[in-house]
Amino acid sequence: MRKSTLLVGLIALFLIHGALAALVLLARQTPESRARVDQGRQVLPARPPQRLVSLAPSITEILYFLEQGDKVVGVTAFCNYPSEVKNKPRIGTYWDFNLEAILALKPDLALGMAHQGEGQGAYEILKEWGVPLYLAKADTLAELFHQVQEIARLTGSEETAHRKLPGLEDRVRRIENGVHGLPKPKVFLQIDQEPLITVGRLSIHNDLIERAGGENIAGHIDQRYPVYSLEEVLRARPEVILFTGMVGEKVLPLRLKFWRPWSMLPAVENKRLSWVDPDLIDRPGPRLVDGLEFLARFFHPGVIRN
Numbered sequence: 001m002r003k004s005t006l007l008v009g010l011i012a013l014f015l016i017h018g019a020l021a022a023l024v025l026l027a028r029q030t031p032e033s034r035a036r037v038d039q040g041r042q043v044l045p046a047r048p049p050q051r052l053v054s055l056a057p058s059i060t061e062i063l064y065f066l067e068q069g070d071k072v073v074g075v076t077a078f079c080n081y082p083s084e085v086k087n088k089p090r091i092g093t094y095w096d097f098n099l100e101a102i103l104a105l106k107p108d109l110a111l112g113m114a115h116q117g118e119g120q121g122a123y124e125i126l127k128e129w130g131v132p133l134y135l136a137k138a139d140t141l142a143e144l145f146h147q148v149q150e151i152a153r154l155t156g157s158e159e160t161a162h163r164k165l166p167g168l169e170d171r172v173r174r175i176e177n178g179v180h181g182l183p184k185p186k187v188f189l190q191i192d193q194e195p196l197i198t199v200g201r202l203s204i205h206n207d208l209i210e211r212a213g214g215e216n217i218a219g220h221i222d223q224r225y226p227v228y229s230l231e232e233v234l235r236a237r238p239e240v241i242l243f244t245g246m247v248g249e250k251v252l253p254l255r256l257k258f259w260r261p262w263s264m265l266p267a268v269e270n271k272r273l274s275w276v277d278p279d280l281i282d283r284p285g286p287r288l289v290d291g292l293e294f295l296a297r298f299f300h301p302g303v304i305r306n
Helices: 002-028 057-065 083-087 099-104 119-128 141-155 158-179 204-211 230-236 249-259 288-299
Strands: 052-054 072-074 109-113 133-136 186-190 240-243 273-275
Touching (some): 052 057, 057 072, 057 083, 057 109, 057 133, 099 119, 109 141, 119 133, 133 141, 141 158, 141 204, 141 288, 158 204, 158 288, 186 204, 186 230, 204 288, 240 249, 240 288, 249 273
Parallel strands (some): 052 072, 109 133, 186 240, 240 273
16 A cells, blocks of 8 residues: 555656756747647747748739738749749749758748658758748648648738638539539549659649549549559540640640540540639639639539529
8 A cells, every 4th residue: 555655656756847847948949939830740930930032833822812922032933823923033933942052041930832842851951950841732722721821920911821721612612512412523634744643642633623523534543743654534534624734824735635536435536625724723722712613613604693
């Protein structure tokens, strides 16, 4: 009995000592050292930043949506929306940053996307140089809206997000309600030609296709951008074929020429092929809702109205 009582007392003493140590450590922290930590690896400013560097076009669009454009001091070479961004200093591409250019801008926060391939190494270099860094991740519209709220919190623009986000969410609900219960056309979204590259279940495109009332024929593949053979497309018999990609709409004649001989495909037979502006479906920013609306209108003509 005495041993049991002694053991309980020792455990209680240990817990009290640990709690007191934690309180002392917290008391010694400065506001800066209590900076927020996100995604387990990002130390962020404790106060709303005043000098923002955007490391992705989608981030730039989110910052302007949140009315933080006046605080943006640097953007990537591919940031082209809204029009006001054309006069902002450029810091390279979103996979090849110019570190000197970024440091010269003296940002108190840089923001990028967590899925940018070669850009991950550049992110590590930024952190080594002490640049506060936030990496967003959005593979669905729901995740995008969450990221907008997170960036609003970081930049002190929660009121703007509270005022503007409901409008986007209402548009999404209206589109989804409009296509609900309708037959889902089989969709093949082509990113590239040689080899054929499409979008899988883990891509934000898959989420858009499904919300717009379509069925992605590669939606069963647990990748973002899987290679898909011509034979697989022929077997799936898509009713809609869409084209997008960084090469631009200039390749549309070549894409149409490639598919023209395969008239056994419903999409080719019924001329249900179209180019989609990649800025509206590739960038996880507010204009994804415009992309969703375009897809819904193309999948179900006459259903979605202004």
